[in-house]
Amino acid sequence: MKTDAVRGHLDGLLLAVLEPGPLHGYAIIAAVQNRSGGVLELRTGTIYPALNRLERVGLLSSSWESAGERRRRCYELTEEGRRTLAGERTAWDEFTTAIGSVLNPSTPPGLPT
Template sequence: MKADAVRGHLDGLLLAVLESGPLHGYAIIAAVQRRSGGVLELRTGTIYPALNRLERLGLLSSSWQSAGDRRRRCYELTDAGRRTLAGERSAWSEFTTAIGSVLNPVVPPGPVT
């Protein structure tokens, strides 16, 4: 899928995969890919700036965690992030309903006048 297709929806995707608990960057990428059936492939150069921005906005918090010899930053939703995710889901539902109504109109049976 084209990278442009994700543009405008990246925040919602990141918030959604973090809803179930904290994850580090590569785990976030893997979760999006897994949930999308392999269709969405995010790059580190895309998600890390977005994660940093979401953290600055107060939608995520992060902490350093050790994994063997290495340390990695793990991100998790804040209460504000959960509220924003709910809004993203509502907006997505409205958007897909509107686009679906145009692309796949329901034409009532009967003569056209």
């Protein structure tokens, strides 16, 4: 899927895959890809700036963890991030309902089509 299709929804995607618990960058990319059935493929150049921005505004926190000899930064939702994710889900439901009603209109029985 084109990167443009994700624009505007990236924050919600990142918050959603972090909801179960902390993940490092590549695990976040893999989680989005797995949850989307392989349709969404995010690049590191896309997610790291977004993760840093979400941390700056208080929706995520991060810590450094060691994995063997390597260190990696793990991100997790803050309470504000959880509230924002709930709002993202509500907004997404409203958006998909509105678009669906335009793309797939249904006519109540008895009315002319």
